[in-house]
Amino acid sequence: MTDKSAVKPVMTEEELDARHAEKMRKKKAARDKIIATKTIEKGLLIVHTGKGKGKSTAAFGMVFRALGHGQRVGVIQFVKGKWETGERAVLERFSDLVTINTMGEGFTWETQDRQRDIAAAEAAWEKAKGLIIGGEHKLVLLDELNIVLRYAYIDPAEVVRFLRDEKPDDVHVVVTGRNAPEDLIEIADLVTEMTQIKHPFRSGVKAQEGIEF
Amino acid sequence: MTDKSAVKPVMTEEELDARHAEKMRKKKAARDKIIATKTIEKGLLIVHTGKGKGKSTAAFGMVFRALGHGQRVGVIQFVKGKWETGERAVLERFSDLVTINTMGEGFTWETQDRQRDIAAAEAAWEKAKGLIIGGEHKLVLLDELNIVLRYAYIDPAEVVRFLRDEKPDDVHVVVTGRNAPEDLIEIADLVTEMTQIKHPFRSGVKAQEGIEF
Numbered sequence: 001m002t003d004k005s006a007v008k009p010v011m012t013e014e015e016l017d018a019r020h021a022e023k024m025r026k027k028k029a030a031r032d033k034i035i036a037t038k039t040i041e042k043g044l045l046i047v048h049t050g051k052g053k054g055k056s057t058a059a060f061g062m063v064f065r066a067l068g069h070g071q072r073v074g075v076i077q078f079v080k081g082k083w084e085t086g087e088r089a090v091l092e093r094f095s096d097l098v099t100i101n102t103m104g105e106g107f108t109w110e111t112q113d114r115q116r117d118i119a120a121a122e123a124a125w126e127k128a129k130g131l132i133i134g135g136e137h138k139l140v141l142l143d144e145l146n147i148v149l150r151y152a153y154i155d156p157a158e159v160v161r162f163l164r165d166e167k168p169d170d171v172h173v174v175v176t177g178r179n180a181p182e183d184l185i186e187i188a189d190l191v192t193e194m195t196q197i198k199h200p201f202r203s204g205v206k207a208q209e210g211i212e213f
Numbered sequence: 214m215t216d217k218s219a220v221k222p223v224m225t226e227e228e229l230d231a232r233h234a235e236k237m238r239k240k241k242a243a244r245d246k247i248i249a250t251k252t253i254e255k256g257l258l259i260v261h262t263g264k265g266k267g268k269s270t271a272a273f274g275m276v277f278r279a280l281g282h283g284q285r286v287g288v289i290q291f292v293k294g295k296w297e298t299g300e301r302a303v304l305e306r307f308s309d310l311v312t313i314n315t316m317g318e319g320f321t322w323e324t325q326d327r328q329r330d331i332a333a334a335e336a337a338w339e340k341a342k343g344l345i346i347g348g349e350h351k352l353v354l355l356d357e358l359n360i361v362l363r364y365a366y367i368d369p370a371e372v373v374r375f376l377r378d379e380k381p382d383d384v385h386v387v388v389t390g391r392n393a394p395e396d397l398i399e400i401a402d403l404v405t406e407m408t409q410i411k412h413p414f415r416s417g418v419k420a421q422e423g424i425e426f
Contacts, residue, residue: 013328020327041421052405054261054271057278061270064277065299069422086278093306114233115226191410192265198404208254209282 043171044189045163049146049180052194059141059174060087066172067094071138074131076124077102078177079144086209099137101127121153132167139172146177149184156181163187256384257402258376262359262393265407272354272387273300279385280307284351287344289337290315291390292357299422312350314340334366345380352385359390362397369394376400 011019046062048055063073075091075098091098103124125148131140149156160183167173175184185191224232259275261268276286288304288311304311316337338361344353362369373396380386388397398404 017327044421048267050408052407053403054267054274054405054407057274058267058271058407059274060277061267061272061274061300064273064303065270068299068302070302071422086281087274089281089283090277090303090307114230185410188411190266192267193408193410194265194267194271195263195406195408196404197398197406198401208257209284 042189043167043169043173045167045187046172046174046190046192047180047185047188048174048176048192048194049178049185050193050195051178052196054194055176055178056143058192058194059143059176062174063098063139063141064090066139067097070097072097072136073099074128074137074140075100075143076128076131076141076145077143078121078124078148079103099131117151118153121148124148125154125159129162129166132162132171132173135168137171139174141174142176144177145175146180146184148177149181150177150179156183160184160187255402256380256382256386258380258400259385259387259403259405260393260398260401261387261389261405261407262391262398263406263408264391265409267407268389268391269356271405271407272356272389275387276311276352276354277303279352280310283310285310285349286312287341287350287353288313288356289341289344289354289358290356291334291337291361292316312344330364331366334361337361338367338372342375342379345375345384345386348381350384352387354387355389357390358388359393359397361390362394363390363392369396373397373400 046059048058063075066073073094077100088100091100101124103120128140128142128145131137145159148154149159160181163173163175163184164187175188180191259272261271276288279286286307290313301313304313314337316333341353341355341358344350358372361367362372373394376386376397377400388401393404
């Protein structure tokens with residue numbers, strides 16, 4: 001009695017190539033079929049949340065990609081405006097296409113003035129609404145809106161209602177910040193959670209130009 | 214007998230403000246203390262992995278941020294070069310600072326030629342090593358390297374060895390792609406997993422300019 005499991009035929013490079021080509025052909029066919037069913041074009045409500053890095057960075061990546069397509073983009077920075085010196089320098093090269101508004105003066109625990117923060121958040125939200133319904137911008141980034149919602153500086157229910165009922169169908173809105181409210185996730189089209197697996201802060205590495213700001 | 218739990222004193226706006234200011238002051242003090250202990254500056258090995266969106270987009274956000282600081286950046290696109298028309302148009306505005314190399318002709322299941330893919334991956338990896346040790350670039354993005362590693366078009370062990378032992382201390386390297394090898398995660402400084410919570414493909418929405426490419 002031979003143990004067949006022990007006799008594994010070794011594939012030649014040619015056989016590997018042929019198997020690979022067949023596998024890839026099937027994958028491509030399956031993928032093409034799926035893509036053919038996706039025909040709707042619409043403005044999306046996109047949320048980047050979670051405790052990991054990359055929420056705002058990925059949103060800025062989308063902003064630059066849209067700019068690369070010549071699309072007009074609006075950016076409202078609800079909180080950490082002053083940190084974004086790198087992005088700001090790049091955005092300035094596209095000043096014909098970008099409208100940018102920065103609320104407040106950095107993370108809320110650096111201001112410690114609740115009334116001023118509330119007033120600034122309300123003003124920023126008014127600007128945001130104007131950009132979204134204004135008809136000029138294809139993509140509007142509401143950077144760190146979730147933090148402002150978490151402190152209830154503006155009414156989360158009103159924000160959800162506006163984004164659900166008043167956002168024009170051809171405008172993309174991107175919302176970032178950890179702790180996205182459940183109601184916002186509920187009405188969003190695309191939600192990504194950034195999860196931190198490893199962070200260099202743990203080993204004493206400081207925030208560095210180009211990486212953190 | 215009175216039920217004390219029912220008698221909740223309502224805080225005035227002034228009391229809320231004062232409580233908020235105190236809470237924020239403590240948060241800021243705690244945060245400042247933590248930041249003061251982070252003094253190391255070093256080139257990081259950063260990995261964006263997971264099945265969610267935003268891995269390459271966040272990496273491109275970092276590229277643009279670095280460019281905003283006037284840093285020189287190298288980009289190697291291991292797989293999906295042809296899709297990145299938006300990013301490419303923006304990068305072209307920084308041609309003095311950016312070195313970009315695109316391997317291959319799109320997702321591997323569109324080529325179906327394993328030997329050509331292997332040769333292209335090897336050539337791209339040689340370019341990548343040159344950019345990383347060349348001394349000219351502050352940040353090098355190895356976009357979708359993980360896919361190439363998964364197919365073993367280049368040897369994962371050799372890639373891990375190079376990034377661990379030969380990456381200069383002052384160069385940041387960003388690796389993207391789902392299924393990052395465990396050994397790569399092991400040696401990385403910063404790892405973020407992008408998790409898909411909701412995707413518009415599920416409701417028949419197609420890939421759109423500015424959002425997907």
